[in-house]
Amino acid sequence: MPLKWLLHWQPNAGTTVNSQILTEVSQCVESISGVKEGRWKATLTFYKPMLRDQNVAADYPRDFLGISLQEQPNKYYCIIRGQRIVVEADSTIQIIMEKLQSYKSRVSLNFEGFQYQLGDFQLRVGKVVPTHSENLRGIVMEVEYLPISSLDKSRQIMEEFVDIWQETVSNRSLPGHFMHIDPNFAEYGLSDHYTSQHTAVQYASVMAQLIATVRN
Amino acid sequence: MQQQPRAQGTTTPQTEPAETSGTPADAPPKQVAMAMESLGRAGRLIADIRIGADRLLEALFITVQPHQSNKPLHLIPKEEALMRQYLQDLRAIGRQLEDSGVLTGSLRSRSNSWGLHMPLVCPDGAVVAYAWKRQLAGQAGASAVDRARLALKAFTDQKRRFFPHLEDEPFGQTSAGESLVSKKHCSSQASIASRNEELTGDIKLSDVLMHLEKEEPNVRVFTYQRLDWLKRASSLSSSAKENSLESSKDHNFNSSYKLRKGSLGAVALDQVAVVELVVPSLFRAIVSLHPPGSIDPDAVAFFSPDEGGSYIHSRGFSVYHLYRHISEHAVKALQYFLGIKTDATLYFLLRWICSYQTLFTKVCSKCERLLTMDRASALLLPPVHRPYWRSFGSKSSSTPSPLSTKDQGLDFMTAFHIGCSSDEV
Numbered sequence: 001m002p003l004k005w006l007l008h009w010q011p012n013a014g015t016t017v018n019s020q021i022l023t024e025v026s027q028c029v030e031s032i033s034g035v036k037e038g039r040w041k042a043t044l045t046f047y048k049p050m051l052r053d054q055n056v057a058a059d060y061p062r063d064f065l066g067i068s069l070q071e072q073p074n075k076y077y078c079i080i081r082g083q084r085i086v087v088e089a090d091s092t093i094q095i096i097m098e099k100l101q102s103y104k105s106r107v108s109l110n111f112e113g114f115q116y117q118l119g120d121f122q123l124r125v126g127k128v129v130p131t132h133s134e135n136l137r138g139i140v141m142e143v144e145y146l147p148i149s150s151l152d153k154s155r156q157i158m159e160e161f162v163d164i165w166q167e168t169v170s171n172r173s174l175p176g177h178f179m180h181i182d183p184n185f186a187e188y189g190l191s192d193h194y195t196s197q198h199t200a201v202q203y204a205s206v207m208a209q210l211i212a213t214v215r216n
Numbered sequence: 217m218q219q220q221p222r223a224q225g226t227t228t229p230q231t232e233p234a235e236t237s238g239t240p241a242d243a244p245p246k247q248v249a250m251a252m253e254s255l256g257r258a259g260r261l262i263a264d265i266r267i268g269a270d271r272l273l274e275a276l277f278i279t280v281q282p283h284q285s286n287k288p289l290h291l292i293p294k295e296e297a298l299m300r301q302y303l304q305d306l307r308a309i310g311r312q313l314e315d316s317g318v319l320t321g322s323l324r325s326r327s328n329s330w331g332l333h334m335p336l337v338c339p340d341g342a343v344v345a346y347a348w349k350r351q352l353a354g355q356a357g358a359s360a361v362d363r364a365r366l367a368l369k370a371f372t373d374q375k376r377r378f379f380p381h382l383e384d385e386p387f388g389q390t391s392a393g394e395s396l397v398s399k400k401h402c403s404s405q406a407s408i409a410s411r412n413e414e415l416t417g418d419i420k421l422s423d424v425l426m427h428l429e430k431e432e433p434n435v436r437v438f439t440y441q442r443l444d445w446l447k448r449a450s451s452l453s454s455s456a457k458e459n460s461l462e463s464s465k466d467h468n469f470n471s472s473y474k475l476r477k478g479s480l481g482a483v484a485l486d487q488v489a490v491v492e493l494v495v496p497s498l499f500r501a502i503v504s505l506h507p508p509g510s511i512d513p514d515a516v517a518f519f520s521p522d523e524g525g526s527y528i529h530s531r532g533f534s535v536y537h538l539y540r541h542i543s544e545h546a547v548k549a550l551q552y553f554l555g556i557k558t559d560a561t562l563y564f565l566l567r568w569i570c571s572y573q574t575l576f577t578k579v580c581s582k583c584e585r586l587l588t589m590d591r592a593s594a595l596l597l598p599p600v601h602r603p604y605w606r607s608f609g610s611k612s613s614s615t616p617s618p619l620s621t622k623d624q625g626l627d628f629m630t631a632f633h634i635g636c637s638s639d640e641v
Contacts, residue, residue: 001522002522032589032596033589033594118595118596119537119593119594119595119596119597120536120537120538120595120596120597121596146520146536147520147522147534147536147538147539148497148498148520148521148522148576149497149521149522150496150497150498152497153497153498153576153577154576156576156577156586157576157586157587157598160585160586160587161587161596164587164589164596192497193497
C-alpha cells in the first residue's frame with residue numbers, strides 16, 4: 001500500500017489557525033502543479049468507557065480512539081496510545097459498542113478537505129473540525145507517495161518533499177509551519193511495509209499534538 | 217474410412233474393368249487424379265462387400281428360422297458370386313494403387329512430381345490427397361488431432377528436407393518442465409554460436425546470471441518461460457494485496473518464493489524468455505530474451521514492486537510516472553548496449569539495471585538533490601537517469617573474461633535528474 005506522511009499545522013506561539021491559512025495552503029498546492037481531484041474525509045472519535053462502578057475507572061484507558069478512513073470504508077481502527085495498541089476491526093464494531101453500551105463516544109472530529117494529484121504524489125489538505133460544528137481546530141495534510149510501500153526506503157524522498165513544501169509555504173509568510181511527527185511504528189508492532197494501521201497511528205499522534213497545542 | 221451412402225450399394229454396380237492408373241509418362245496431376253479415382257472405386261467396392269456380407273448373414277439367419285421358403289437358398293449363392301467379384305476387383309485395384317505408390321508412399325520424393333505427391337492413405341484409413349491437406353468433402357469425421365498430426369509431419373518432413381543443418385531435438389522433447397540436460401544445452405548454444413561469428417567464447421545465460429548474483433547480492437533474479445511469466449504477473453496483484461493486510465506475511469512470501477526458485481532448479485535455461493530482477497521495496501525490472509534461452513535481450517521495463525497484473529511485462533508501462541521514465545531511459549540503454557555488439561550485452565544491461573538500487577537514496581550528481589521538479593513533465597522525480605554511455609573504460613575487446621567488471625571499469629556510480637542529465641550528454 002502506498003505510504004503517507006501526515007503533517008499538521010503548527011501555529012506560531014500566540015496565534016491560532018484560521019480558514020485563511022487553509023485557503024493559502026490550498027493555493028500553495030496548486031502552485032506546484034497539484035491537480036484538484038476530489039474531497040476526502042476521515043473521522044476520529046474519543047471514546048469513554050461506560051462503567052457502572054466508577055471506582056474501576058482507573059483501569060480503563062482514557063485515550064481510547066476510534067478512526068475511520070476513507071480508503072478503508074469497511075474498517076475501523078481502534079487505538080490506545082498509552083499502551084501502543086492499534087487494532088484493525090470491521091466497521092460494524094461501532095454498532096457493537098453502541099449496542100453493548102460498553103463505550104460511548106465522547107467527542108468526534110472530522111478531518112476533511114480536498115485531494116490533489118501531483119505526479120506520483122497525492123496530497124490531501126484538510127481542516128480539523130468537530131462534527132456538527134464549523135469551529136476550525138487545526139489543519140492537517142497527508143502526503144502520499146504512490147510507487148512504493150517501504151517507509152525506510154522512502155524516508156529521504158519524503159523528507160525532501162517536505163522541505164520543498166515548507167519552502168513553498170514559507171513564501172506566503174503565514175504565521176506557522178507544517179510539522180511532521182515520526183511515530184515509532186515498531187512500538188505498535190507495525191513493520192516497515194506501510195498499511196492503514198500506520199495511518200491510524202499517525203492520526204492519533206497528530207491528535208495528541210493538536211490537543212497539546214490548544215492547551216498551551 | 218470413407219463412408220459411402222448405403223443407397224449406392226443396393227443396385228448392383230457395374231464392375232468396371234480394372235484400369236491402369238496411367239503410364240508413368242502421364243503428367244503428375246493426371247496420375248494423382250487417377251489414383252484418387254481408384255481409391256474412390258475401392259471405397260465403393262468395400263461398401264458393396266459389406267452390404268453383401270450383411271445379406272449373406274441375413275439369408276443364413278432366415279434359413280434357421282422355423283417357417284421359411286426356399287428363397288434364401290437362392291440368395292446365398294448369388295451373394296456369394298457377387299462377393300467374390302467384389303473382392304477380386306478390390307484386389308486388382310489394390311495392386312494398381314500399390315504400383316502407383318499410393319499405399320506405400322515410395323514415390324513421394326520423386327523429383328518430377330510437380331510438387332504433387334501421390335495420395336497417401338494414412339494409418340487411420342483416411343486418404344490424404346496432398347501431403348498435408350485433406351480434402352474437406354467427406355472428411356468431416358477427421359479429428360483435429362489427426363489434422364494437426366498430419367500437418368506437423370508434413371512440416372517436419374519439409375524442414376528436414378530444406379534445413380538439414382537445423383536437425384535439433386525431436387518434437388516430443390521440447391515440452392515444458394524438462395529438467396536441464398547439459399548436453400542438450402551445449403548443443404543448442406553451439407548452434408547459436410555458429411550462426412553468429414561475433415560470439416567469441418561461449419557465454420551462456422547461466423554464466424551471466426551466476427556472475428550477476430555474485431556481484432549484486434541484494435538483487436533477486438528469477439527466470440521464466442514466457443507463459444509462466446504471464447501467470448506470475450497476473451498473480452502479483454493478489455499477492456500485493458495480501459502484503460498490505462498482513463505485513464508479517466511479507467517474509468513468508470519472499471522465503472517461499474525463494475524456495476520455489478530453488479525447487480524448479482534451472483528452469484530449462486534454453487527456454488528462458490523472461491528475466492525478472494527484483495530489489496525488494498524498490499523496483500521490479502523485466503527483461504525479455506529473444507530467442508528464448510539466448511543472451512540477447514530485446515526489451516526491458518521497470519515497475520513498482522507493488523504493482524501487479526498482466527500488463528507487467530518487458531513492453532508494458534507502469535502506472536507510476538517514476539517507473540515509466542526509468543523504462544524510457546532503459547530502452548535507450550538497451551539500444552546502446554545492443555549497439556556495442558559484445559557477447560556481454562545482457563550482462564551489462566542487468567548490471568546497469570542493478571544500479572537503480574540507489575533510486576531513492578542517491579542524489580543527483582549535478583544538483584546534489586534527490587527530488588526536483590522536472591520542468592518538462594511538471595513532476596517531482598528523483599534522479600531517474602543512470603548513465604550507460606560511460607560504462608566502458610578503455611577496453612573494448614581482447615579481455616580474457618568479458619564478464620569481469622573490474623577490467624571494464626563499469627561506472628554506475630552517478631545519477632542524474634532528467635533535466636540535469638541532458639547537459640551531461
